[in-house]
Amino acid sequence: MAAPTPQVSATPHISTTPPVTPTPATTPRSTGRATPHATSSAARTARPRTRTAQTMPKASGTTAAAQARVEQRPCPLRLPAGTLCGVLVVPERRDLPSGRTIKVGYAVHYAEGPARKADPVVYMGGGPGASSEQVIPFLAGMLPDRDVVAIEQRGGQYSEPRLQCPEIAKSLVQVLQTTGQAAQENALLAENGLACRTRLAQQVSLAGYRTSEIAADVVDLRKALGYPKWNLLGVSYSTRVMLQVAARDPQGTRSVVLDSLAPGRVGPDGDGWPRLAATIAKLGITARFDAMVARLNAKPVSLTTRDPLTGGEVTLVLDGADAATILAESLQEPGVIPIIPALVDGVAGGRTALLQALVDGVGDELSSHEWGLYYAVKCQDQRPAAPQQGTRPLFTDSADAAVCSAWPAPEKTAVASPSTGTAATGTKSGTGGKTADRANAADGKGTTGGPQAGTPQSETPKAGNTGGQTSQSQTPQDKTSQNKTSQNRTPGNRTPGARTTPGTTGSANTRGTGRAGRAKPTAPRTAPARKPGITAPVLVVGGQFDATTPPEAARETALRTPSARFVEFAGVGHGVMFSSRCSQRTIAAFVDDPAASAPCDPAEPPRPMVRPDTILLTSSAYEIAKHPVLLIPMAGFALVSLLQLLLGLVALVRRRGDWLAVLGGLLGVAFTVLVVHSLRGFSVTALSIGLPKEVPWYGLIAVAAWLVSTVSAFRLRAHTFAIIPCLAGLAYITWMYGWLVA
Numbered sequence: 001m002a003a004p005t006p007q008v009s010a011t012p013h014i015s016t017t018p019p020v021t022p023t024p025a026t027t028p029r030s031t032g033r034a035t036p037h038a039t040s041s042a043a044r045t046a047r048p049r050t051r052t053a054q055t056m057p058k059a060s061g062t063t064a065a066a067q068a069r070v071e072q073r074p075c076p077l078r079l080p081a082g083t084l085c086g087v088l089v090v091p092e093r094r095d096l097p098s099g100r101t102i103k104v105g106y107a108v109h110y111a112e113g114p115a116r117k118a119d120p121v122v123y124m125g126g127g128p129g130a131s132s133e134q135v136i137p138f139l140a141g142m143l144p145d146r147d148v149v150a151i152e153q154r155g156g157q158y159s160e161p162r163l164q165c166p167e168i169a170k171s172l173v174q175v176l177q178t179t180g181q182a183a184q185e186n187a188l189l190a191e192n193g194l195a196c197r198t199r200l201a202q203q204v205s206l207a208g209y210r211t212s213e214i215a216a217d218v219v220d221l222r223k224a225l226g227y228p229k230w231n232l233l234g235v236s237y238s239t240r241v242m243l244q245v246a247a248r249d250p251q252g253t254r255s256v257v258l259d260s261l262a263p264g265r266v267g268p269d270g271d272g273w274p275r276l277a278a279t280i281a282k283l284g285i286t287a288r289f290d291a292m293v294a295r296l297n298a299k300p301v302s303l304t305t306r307d308p309l310t311g312g313e314v315t316l317v318l319d320g321a322d323a324a325t326i327l328a329e330s331l332q333e334p335g336v337i338p339i340i341p342a343l344v345d346g347v348a349g350g351r352t353a354l355l356q357a358l359v360d361g362v363g364d365e366l367s368s369h370e371w372g373l374y375y376a377v378k379c380q381d382q383r384p385a386a387p388q389q390g391t392r393p394l395f396t397d398s399a400d401a402a403v404c405s406a407w408p409a410p411e412k413t414a415v416a417s418p419s420t421g422t423a424a425t426g427t428k429s430g431t432g433g434k435t436a437d438r439a440n441a442a443d444g445k446g447t448t449g450g451p452q453a454g455t456p457q458s459e460t461p462k463a464g465n466t467g468g469q470t471s472q473s474q475t476p477q478d479k480t481s482q483n484k485t486s487q488n489r490t491p492g493n494r495t496p497g498a499r500t501t502p503g504t505t506g507s508a509n510t511r512g513t514g515r516a517g518r519a520k521p522t523a524p525r526t527a528p529a530r531k532p533g534i535t536a537p538v539l540v541v542g543g544q545f546d547a548t549t550p551p552e553a554a555r556e557t558a559l560r561t562p563s564a565r566f567v568e569f570a571g572v573g574h575g576v577m578f579s580s581r582c583s584q585r586t587i588a589a590f591v592d593d594p595a596a597s598a599p600c601d602p603a604e605p606p607r608p609m610v611r612p613d614t615i616l617l618t619s620s621a622y623e624i625a626k627h628p629v630l631l632i633p634m635a636g637f638a639l640v641s642l643l644q645l646l647l648g649l650v651a652l653v654r655r656r657g658d659w660l661a662v663l664g665g666l667l668g669v670a671f672t673v674l675v676v677h678s679l680r681g682f683s684v685t686a687l688s689i690g691l692p693k694e695v696p697w698y699g700l701i702a703v704a705a706w707l708v709s710t711v712s713a714f715r716l717r718a719h720t721f722a723i724i725p726c727l728a729g730l731a732y733i734t735w736m737y738g739w740l741v742a
Contacts, residue, residue, distance in 0.1 A: 571605020
């Protein structure tokens with residue numbers, strides 16, 4: 001399944017909340033300031049004028065674009081002060097402008113201060129089906145001198161209508177509860193997918209929920225808000241959207257940032273395994289990963305977690321393919337990558353309970369998308385093929401193929417181009433062929449001229465370094481392909497790698513008449529005007545360990561786009577800006593000045609790897625994180641040791657004390673301080689699979705404290721309460737060596 005935008009996680013195992021900083025989260029005002037900003041220097045520092053939702057500039061172009069308008073509304077979630085929320089009212093289908101309208105949610109956080117820039121940054125979440133507005137605090141901190149606009153996807157959580165599919169979420173949970181045959185699992189997914197599709201089709205026109213329409217919403221929002229230009233920021237799936245926006249609205253696009261570029265054309269479904277295997281190889285743990293998969297295939301593990309639909313408990317039964325899928329999805333989360341080597345090694349060695357932290361994230365993943373929107377886009381824009389016979393694809397790949405196999409082919413639609421007012425008619429696609437979305441830019445046909453729409457012509461990676469200065473080493477096939485595609489193109493209109501469409505050369509065309517093989521000449525065709533490619537500067541950022549949108553494909557795309565440069569960041573995966581502080585600085589510098597050099601070293605990983613020999617693998621620490629009451633033995637031992645030390649010192653001052661009691665208390669306090677100090681350098685994510693390796697050795701100090709306290713308690717004339725440190729130490733040592741580090 002496609003990568004989600006970061007969501008707030010309820011558990012400490014995978015902290016998917018972006019590293020928000022600067023802006024205090026207070027309840028936003030629902031009335032306030034206008035959005036259009038003049039380009040003069042005085043306007044950059046002035047506060048926007050107040051206006052109502054109706055006083056908006058009149059959009060030019062098609063009838064559909066002219067109908068777009070904005071309406072204010074209270075923010076649906078807690079956002080920083082200075083944020084206004086609203087909805088963009090647009091036609092559900094732009095090829096049917098007289099049809100019904102829908103509401104697309106958005107939020108605008110207004111920058112303050114004399115350094116405020118006139119052109120904002122507009123952001124959309126990934127998915128398809130993930131929300132956007134919760135990232136406002138993070139982006140406001142990353143780009144403090146610019147207005148930040150977050151636009152939802154039509155059909156998403158904060159848009160109307162909302163394309164929910166509890167049927168699919170339920171079937172996904174049901175399939176993970178057993179290790180049944182793939183055919184049975186796929187039949188269940190297909191049945192529930194069809195039920196969802198049938199229900200939604202009675203409420204909405206599903207042909208209106210696809211990438212081309214989502215991109216048109218972004219263009220319409222810029223015009224409705226009155227911004228002359230803005231900067232586009234997309235992550236994962238929304239990189240496809242932003243590429244279409246840049247091609248459709250070149251006059252309104254100042255720059256484009258693509259984080260974890262999703263190619264418009266990928267391999268057949270089931271290729272998640274090779275992508276995951278390549279990432280595992282980069283981590284240097286292929287042998288242990290294979291051992292983990294083999295172990296779980298031979299003996300699946302049962303783990304209990306929260307049901308995202310009911311909130312109750314559900315037991316998942318995971319074999320090797322299921323565990324690999326969960327691992328691949330978890331690689332998208334910030335902070336998880338450093339623990340993968342140790343985690344895989346532990347599970348391969350039999351510590352299958354270490355998967356609990358990742359399994360608990362499954363519920364968050366299933367509730368982070370609107371599955372109706374996800375499959376409306378997936379099954380119409382890029383219909384997945386069925387997995388090959390005899391293969392066991394990742395669970396997410398097989399689920400996509402099963403659900404889309406039950407969705408009828410999409411309707412034929414014509415989507416108006418917001419920038420030109422012309423309609424681009426999509427063709428019917430029952431097998432993932434030429435849908436309106438793919439014709440309009442997702443795979444580089446027609447609108448952007450190819451790779452700038454996120455479509456590498458080959459999956460063969462090209463060597464290169466960061467910053468876009470890559471070498472030009474190519475395979476012979478690559479060179480041949482580029483030589484072919486460089487023909488019949490106009491400089492400035494088509495970028496290298498763009499392909500021409502048959503029948504658009506302007507030459508006469510002949511067709512067979514069906515009569516004795518005679519050909520009947522037809523009137524010469526006039527070549528349609530080619531839409532301009534992306535002229536705005538483009539920054540593509542990728543993560544070294546991204547198993548969802550590998551950096552090799554993103555690098556290749558950037559190489560083929562004259563206005564683009566690529567930067568790969570070490571030690572991170574999908575959603576680079578949420579994991580790397582250096583990437584945040586690089587993006588901010590690029591938006592300020594696209595020609596600026598990198599402000600930091602992208603080859604420096606943000607976190608060190610947690611190797612198997614640097615951690616004590618145990619699932620107990622994660623259990624403590626979920627149930628803090630389990631810390632009572634340690635907390636009791638620390639408190640008793642402190643009291644023993646203080647009372648012993650007082651007694652010694654009065655010359656009625658016992659130096660053994662003081663020593664016992666001192667040892668107990670020293671042990672507590674050492675353990676706390678060792679945990680300070682440990683990340684929360686690392687604690688989900690283990691403890692610092694020194695903890696068992698520090699435990700020997702606790703044992704010594706207990707022995708000294710025991711001698712003190714049983715000496716002659718000892719006070720009765722001296723037995724308390726002895727009992728507390730015994731309870732703690734039993735808890736520690738019998739459960740915590742076992």
